[in-house]
Amino acid sequence: MSQKDIVLTQKNILSTQNQLALSQKHLFFTPQNIVFSCRHIVFFSRNIVSSIPTIYCSENNIKTKAKSRHKTYSFQNFIPHSLIYPYFSAVKKLFLATNYLLYRLKSTSEHGVHSPFVFDLVTNVIYNKSDFYAYKEIEALRTHLLESEKTIEFEDLGAGSLKTQSKKRKIEEIVKYSVKPKKYSQLLFRLVNHFQPTQILELGTSLGITTSYLARANSKAKIISVEGSKEIAAIATENFSQLEIQNIEQLIGNFDDVLPSVLNKTEKLDFVFFDGNHQKQATLNYFKQCLNKANENSVFVFDDIYWSSGMKQAWQEIKNNKKVTVTIDLFFFGIVFFRKEQVKQHFIIKY
Ligand SMILES: C[S@@+](CC[C@H](N)C(=O)[O-])C[C@H]1O[C@@H](n2cnc3c(N)ncnc32)[C@H](O)[C@@H]1O
16 A cells, blocks of 8 residues: 555444444545545445445555455445445535534524624625616526537536536536526625625636626626636636626636736735635635735635535635634635724624
8 A cells, every 4th residue: 555545444434323434534536436535524334334344545546445354345346336426426415414504503694793894794785685787687698508408528627516427518507506506696796796896806717607797796897717627618708798798807727727827917806706626725725825915805705615524624724814804604605804903703694
């Protein structure tokens, strides 16, 4: 075993009482194999755990072996390949559902908020039910895309999807599973409309639905939106021209490569929407880089802060950052403020 190998033994499996066992290692999948990496939640059904005292997982060469006494088994001997993805996708859903339940128990409405700044934001922006001028045309575009029969093939540079692993995706599926629903897209619109930021960065354009909301909310703002897939970005370009939106600059490439050059050319960032590559280290790297260009009026919005244990940890580290004062947890969105006059405080708001 190489140094990078991870060993899961009965010891680091926390619960063997019922159907589920938990370890603190990450597990990733490819269509062909299982790849273990660090920091993730892994569940094993009881019979698998009891039949395999030690599982050796090689992170680099994408091999997974389970050793029981002196025999070596392929992990796939125990779980049929066709079940691996649905099985772990179900585990992720369980993780999300548990965290959502905890969020609902801890969250409050505006009545539990004593900070005037946050109270105003919750009542006038987050809970604002007005029908803004831009909603109709962008939602009409969403409906149009949902009717699309087109399929595209692309490389997902992020943390993948809970719904599919396929590189071929129908436009309709991208809209359903990757694009923010109306409720959250329109909240982005209201946040930009309220704070009137002029320099906006979005990491994760996809088909351009949220980008369009950001752009429409302040016509004086310049929106830089980055997307890794040129195939998806091309559809976003068509969408922007259909909506006649002109204040968007689209950049194509991996965030890791594009972000440093964007930041080199940008004096300040007033608003950043982090909506791609939902992995702990990547999220923290992007956050730290953008932080250098933030000012005390900047607003950062993080998508899917409970998507995985890694994202949960990233959200915790972001909240703990000394430049961060107020945060608002809406479960699917985490909103971050840097206002110096505010006492550091974290709010969990029902949304
Ligand atoms: C959740 S979607 C964005 C959805 C979009 N903001 C919306 O709601 O309308 C995330 C996008 O980020 C892109 N992405 C993920 N990781 C990336 C990376 N490391 N570099 C560049 N693009 C990436 C994916 O291709 C995907 O289209």
